[in-house]
Amino acid sequence: MNDPLKNTTEARIAVIGAGTMGNGIAQVCALAGRQVTLVDISDSALERGLATLSANLERQVKKGLIAEADRQAALARIHPQTHYGALAGSELVIEAATENLDLKRQILALIEEATESDALIASNTSSLSISELASVLGSPERFIGLHFFNPVPVMALVEVIRGLQTSEATHAKAVAFAEQVGKTAISVRNSPGFVVNRILCPMINEAIFVLQEGLASAQDIDTGMQLGCNQPIGPLALADLIGLDTLLAILETFYRDFGDPKYRPATLLKEMVAAGYLGRKSGRGFHVYA
Structure with missing residues (x-):
């Protein structure tokens, strides 16, 4: 071609x-x-x-x-x-x-x-x-x-x-x-989140809900998904890499455009973004970075 x-x-x-x-x-x-x-x-x-x-x-x-x-x-x-x-x-x-x-x-x-x-x-x-x-x-x-x-x-x-x-x-x-x-x-x-983020971001959001509910620590949630689902990086560490502000913006777009409550961002995610805990780029998210 x-x-x-x-x-x-x-x-x-x-x-x-x-x-x-x-x-x-x-x-x-x-x-x-x-x-x-x-x-x-x-x-x-x-x-x-x-x-x-x-x-x-x-x-x-x-x-x-x-x-x-x-x-x-x-x-x-x-x-x-x-x-x-x-x-x-x-x-x-x-x-x-x-x-x-x-x-x-x-x-x-x-x-x-x-x-x-x-x-x-x-x-x-x-x-x-x-x-x-x-x-x-x-x-x-x-x-x-x-x-x-x-x-x-x-x-x-x-x-x-x-x-x-x-x-x-x-x-x-x-x-x-x-x-x-x-x-x-x-x-x-063309559709909100396209393909990869349409699948990925709700999964990460669910991991945040699990942390918010106190079911396990951030490290244990990530370890569980890495070893139990063969993911190369845990969902919360991935959220930190993406940027929690970016993740929140994506989820808010889903929630607004689909009008489906299953896309509502976790309260913990919104609170962390408000506090300036944005992940790797700010030095702190679900994990702490040097």
């Missing part, structure tokens, strides 16, 4: 947001040989993202997964910017901002204004409606969901989510792009 996106060093990908997901997406794109424009609101946000990205690449070198020359070449392909004018010439722009509908819609409108009419626009949303996000665009047919999983450099899957307005050509290009950067793509119909 011919590559719908140019597979050359001139082909430019842009990523909006240098946080956990954004810098991970930038990393895999750069390692795959793409020039990457990484956009965030401030130099300090970009510096934090690039520091994380650089440390992740260094870790891959130490593990023998990539060569030192690959690390240096990938870093050289990443171009940090604080303005949307830098998106000009991008073939694909991936929005990877916080899971907030209004914020994402504002960003998508800015992306469309700054890009050529044939550029693909994608969102890394983990739960929001692709069709609803696309409604802010003048050309919704070029919009699609590209849901990477955390940590992006390690996780092999990308959900490719088609909205009601997404064209066949956009879908084909998005699938090809995911494969170019070394991921396995699955095609998913």
Whole structure:
């Protein structure tokens, strides 16, 4: 199959947001040989993202997964910017901002204004409606969901989510792009949580209910699911990795959009987010991190 996106060093990908997901997406794109424009609101946000990205690449070198020359070449392909004018010439722009509908819609409108009419626009949303996000665009047919999983450099899957307005050509290009950067793509119909989070997040929420009811400790719940269900990481440790604020946002989306009480977030989850216990990124969640 011919590559719908140019597979050359001139082909430019842009990523909006240098946080956990954004810098991970930038990393895999750069390692795959793409020039990457990484956009965030401030130099300090970009510096934090690039520091994380650089440390992740260094870790891959130490593990023998990539060569030192690959690390240096990938870093050289990443171009940090604080303005949307830098998106000009991008073939694909991936929005990877916080899971907030209004914020994402504002960003998508800015992306469309700054890009050529044939550029693909994608969102890394983990739960929001692709069709609803696309409604802010003048050309919704070029919009699609590209849901990477955390940590992006390690996780092999990308959900490719088609909205009601997404064209066949956009879908084909998005699938090809995911494969170019070394991921396995699955095609998913637009629905809250798509496929993986639709199954995973209620399971994690139930583990939080079990902890909330005092049936077992956080460590014992995780150990039970690891050894009893052969999961590589327990559900509460996974919640800490995802971010409890992100998990809460996903569950609230499910609860609102499905109107089904089985998706109601556990009270303990809401209380922990309110207290700032967000998981690994804050140093404390269901477990404590150095």
